[in-house]
Amino acid sequence: MFTEDELIQLSALQHLVFCERQCALIHIEQVWDENLYTAEGRIMHEHVDSGKSENRGDIKIATGVPLRSLILGLSGKADVVEFHKIRGDSAKKKVTWQPFPVEYKRGSPKRDNCDKVQLCAQAICLEEMLGTEIKHGALFYGKTRRRFDVTFDAGLRHETEQAAMRLHELVESGKTPPPLYGAKCKNCSLSDICLPEKITKGNLSVETYIKKCLSQDAE
Amino acid sequence: MKRLLNTLYVTTQGAYLTKEGETVVVKVGDDTLGKVPVHTLCSIVCFGQVMVSPPLMGFCAQRNVSMSFLTEYGRFLAKVQGPVSGNVLLRRQQYRLADSADESAKVARSVLIGKISNSRTVLRRMLRDHAERLDNDDMLKAAERLGISLRKVQSAASLEQLRGIEGDAAHHYFSVFDNLIISQREEFFFKVRSRRPPMDRVNCLLSFLYTLVLHDIRGACETVGLDPAVGYLHRDRPERAGLALDMLEEFRPYLADRLVLSLINLNQVKPSGFKKLETGAVTMDDETRKVVLVAYQKRKQDEITHPFLNEKVSVGILFHIQAMLFARFTRNDLEGYPPFIWQ
Numbered sequence: 191m192f193t194e195d196e197l198i199q200l201s202a203l204q205h206l207v208f209c210e211r212q213c214a215l216i217h218i219e220q221v222w223d224e225n226l227y228t229a230e231g232r233i234m235h236e237h238v239d240s241g242k243s244e245n246r247g248d249i250k251i252a253t254g255v256p257l258r259s260l261i262l263g264l265s266g267k268a269d270v271v272e273f274h275k276i277r278g279d280s281a282k283k284k285v286t287w288q289p290f291p292v293e294y295k296r297g298s299p300k301r302d303n304c305d306k307v308q309l310c311a312q313a314i315c316l317e318e319m320l321g322t323e324i325k326h327g328a329l330f331y332g333k334t335r336r337r338f339d340v341t342f343d344a345g346l347r348h349e350t351e352q353a354a355m356r357l358h359e360l361v362e363s364g365k366t367p368p369p370l371y372g373a374k375c376k377n378c379s380l381s382d383i384c385l386p387e388k389i390t391k392g393n394l395s396v397e398t399y400i401k402k403c404l405s406q407d408a409e
Numbered sequence: 410m411k412r413l414l415n416t417l418y419v420t421t422q423g424a425y426l427t428k429e430g431e432t433v434v435v436k437v438g439d440d441t442l443g444k445v446p447v448h449t450l451c452s453i454v455c456f457g458q459v460m461v462s463p464p465l466m467g468f469c470a471q472r473n474v475s476m477s478f479l480t481e482y483g484r485f486l487a488k489v490q491g492p493v494s495g496n497v498l499l500r501r502q503q504y505r506l507a508d509s510a511d512e513s514a515k516v517a518r519s520v521l522i523g524k525i526s527n528s529r530t531v532l533r534r535m536l537r538d539h540a541e542r543l544d545n546d547d548m549l550k551a552a553e554r555l556g557i558s559l560r561k562v563q564s565a566a567s568l569e570q571l572r573g574i575e576g577d578a579a580h581h582y583f584s585v586f587d588n589l590i591i592s593q594r595e596e597f598f599f600k601v602r603s604r605r606p607p608m609d610r611v612n613c614l615l616s617f618l619y620t621l622v623l624h625d626i627r628g629a630c631e632t633v634g635l636d637p638a639v640g641y642l643h644r645d646r647p648e649r650a651g652l653a654l655d656m657l658e659e660f661r662p663y664l665a666d667r668l669v670l671s672l673i674n675l676n677q678v679k680p681s682g683f684k685k686l687e688t689g690a691v692t693m694d695d696e697t698r699k700v701v702l703v704a705y706q707k708r709k710q711d712e713i714t715h716p717f718l719n720e721k722v723s724v725g726i727l728f729h730i731q732a733m734l735f736a737r738f739t740r741n742d743l744e745g746y747p748p749f750i751w752q
Contacts, residue, residue: 219496219740220634364498366740383733388718389742396738396745399717400522403750404559 192263198361200257200266203311203350206357207304212380213357214366221383248275250287257315262354268312269294289316291327298333303349305329306340310350313342414451416625418702420695422458422481428465450474452628454621456698457481467491475628485620488627496634502739503652507639510568516641516655516746517571521562523659523748524575528582529555530751531662535589535670547585554581571642582662586611589670596680597673606690610683613691614672614701618665619657621705622728626660627653629728633736656731659749664724668708677704717747 198217205213215221244251250273258265273287291312295305306329313324330337340346360367369375369386378384417433419426425436433450435442447468452475455461461476469476470491477488506512532552536545558578565571579602587599590611599611607613627650630637640651642658672678682697693701709725722730731749738746 219499221496366742368742383737385718385737385742389737396519396717396743396747399747400519400745400750403716403752404522404526 191260192358193260194258194265196263196358197258197260197265198263198357200264200308200311200315202357202361203264203353204304204308206360207302207307207353209370209374209378210356210360211367211369211384211386212378214360215380215384217357217361218364218366221380249273250275257312257319259311259315259318261318262311262314262351263358264311264315264354266312266315268292268316271316289320289322289324291316291324292330292337293327294330294332296332299329299331299336299338303346306346307350307353309340310342310346311354314347314350415445415449416706417445417450417453418456418706419453419459420456420699420702424455424459426453426455426459426461426465428462428468433465433469447472447474451632452476452625454479454624461489473632475631477624477627479620479624485624496736499634499736499739500636503635503639506739507641513641514566514568514571517568518562518565519746519748520642520655520658521571521575521578522559523750524661525555525559525562525578527659527749527751528578528662529559531589531667532582532585539591548588551581551585554578568642575642586666590673592674592676593680606688608689609691610678610680610693611669611673613683613693614669614678615665617693617698617701618668618705619661621702622660622665623650623653623657625725626656626728626732629732630656630735632729633732635732635736635739652735656728656735659731660727663749663751664708668704672701672704716750716752 202213202217205216252271252273253269255268255271256265257268268291270292272290272292274290276286276288278284278286291309293305293309293312299305309327309329313327316322317324325342327340327342328337329340369384369389371386371390375381375384375386417435419435421435421437421442423437424442427434427436429444431447433445433447433453435444450469451473453461453469455476455478457480459478466476466489470489475488478486480486506516529552532548532555536548536552555578558574558581561574562571565574583599583602590597590599597610599609602615603609603612604616607616627637630650630653635652637650637653640649640653640655643649643651643654677700678693678697682700683691683693685691709723711724712721713724713727714720715722715727715730717734718730727749734743735746737743
C-alpha cells in the first residue's frame, strides 16, 4: 500500500510500458517539450476533460473523472467513465450501474500493451474507489475512429501491477536509463531530447567530436 | 528538431501587453499595435517603459515563454519567473559539478575550445572572403596564436590556467578585430573592448548583441531545467548568469561578432545612429536598435548543420540544442559537453 504522498501520475504507466527512458525523462527529469504536449493529444482530450456528466437513459457518462489507487500507487484522471445500467432479476427490480472506463487516444492502435495497461490501471482505481469489480473497458482511437473493447483478465492485471511496481522503482531511483535505439524511437516525441542514436554506446563520443572538429581545422 | 519560435521585442515606450485568449496583445493607449498567438513565441523582451498584465505573465510562465525586462539601452532588469518546477535532480547535479574543481575545469575546457576555435574561424573566413582588403600578416599571426591557445586549452588542468589562456586568446583576437571592419572605417573603429560603458560605436553594438544572445541562452537553460546562474568558467557572482555566460562564449564570435561586422560592412547601421554622452559613453538611437533587432531575428532563421548532431537546424535553435546537450552531459548521458564548433 502506498500513501497519498507517494502517488505517481497514472499516465506515467503508458510511458513506462513504451520505454523506460522516455518515462524517466518525463517523470524524473520533468522535461518540457512542446512535441510531447501536442503528441499527448491535448486537443482531443479537451472535449472529454470537461468534468461534466450526461445521461443517455441506460448509460450515464462522466468525463474527467479523478482516480487513484493506493494499491498501485497511482493517481490521475479518466477521460470518460460510462456507467451501464444493469437490471437485476425482475422480482427485485434492483438497478445497478456498472462502471466502464473509456480512454481516448489520438493516434492508431499500438503494437505494445501500453494503452491497455493504462486503461486497466484506471479500472483498478475505480474498483478500489467504488468497491466493485470491473471486467471491461474500451479504447477509442481518433485516427481510425474505432472503439475496441478491452477485457481486464488476470494476465493484463498482472502486467499492470508489475508496471506500477517498476514505475515506483524507477522514479525512486532518480536514474534515467540509457537509450536503447530501436524502431520505436521513430514514433517517440522526445527523440530530440533523448538523442538515442547519439548516446547509444559505441556512437560518436564528445572527445572524438572535438578532435574531429579541430583536426579538420589543421592546415 | 524543435521549431524555431519567435521572440517578441517590445521597444515602443508606454506599450501595454495583455492576454486575450491564446494571444498576446500589444496596446498603446487605446490603439492595438499587434496581436501574436502565444504558441508562436519562445520569449518576450521588453525595453524600457513597457507594462505587462499579471495574467499574461502567468500564462507565459505556464507556456514556457520567457519574459524579460531590460532598460532602454538593453541592460537586464528583471525576468518573470513562474512557479518553480522542472528538473530538480538535474539542478542538483549541476551544482555538484560546479563544486568540483576538476569537473568545472572540464566544462570550461569544452566552452573555451568552442570559443577559441570559433574566433579563429571568424578570422580565417574573413581572410578567405576579403583577402584583398585585409592586413593578411597580422590576421594570419593572430589566427596562428589562437591555434596555440587551442592546444594549450586541451592540456590545461586548472580553471586558473584556463582563464589565463582565455585572456591571451581574447587579446590576440581583439587585437586584429579592427582589421575586420572594411567599410565606414572612419566612424566605426575598434581599439579595445570596453563594456561598462561602451566607449565607441563598435563596442556599443557588441555589448547590445551579447545582451540579446545572453537573454536567449538564459531562456534556453531555463527551458531545459538548468540553473542559468551557476557556471563553471564564470564563477558565481550575484547578478551574474554564470552558466548562460559560459555558454555565451561559443556564440560570441560565431553569432554576435559576425553580425556586428556585417551590420557595419554592409552599411546597415549608420554612424549618425549613435550618440556620445558627456562621459564619452556611446549609446544607439531607437532606429538603430530596431535595425539590430531585426537583423538578429533574421539571422536566427538561417539554416546550418549542427556539427555534433549532424542535423539541419535554424541558428535560433542552437541555444536550445546546446542547453539540452549540457543537460544530457550533466545527467551522464554524454561523457563531456560538446561545444558548438563552427566549421
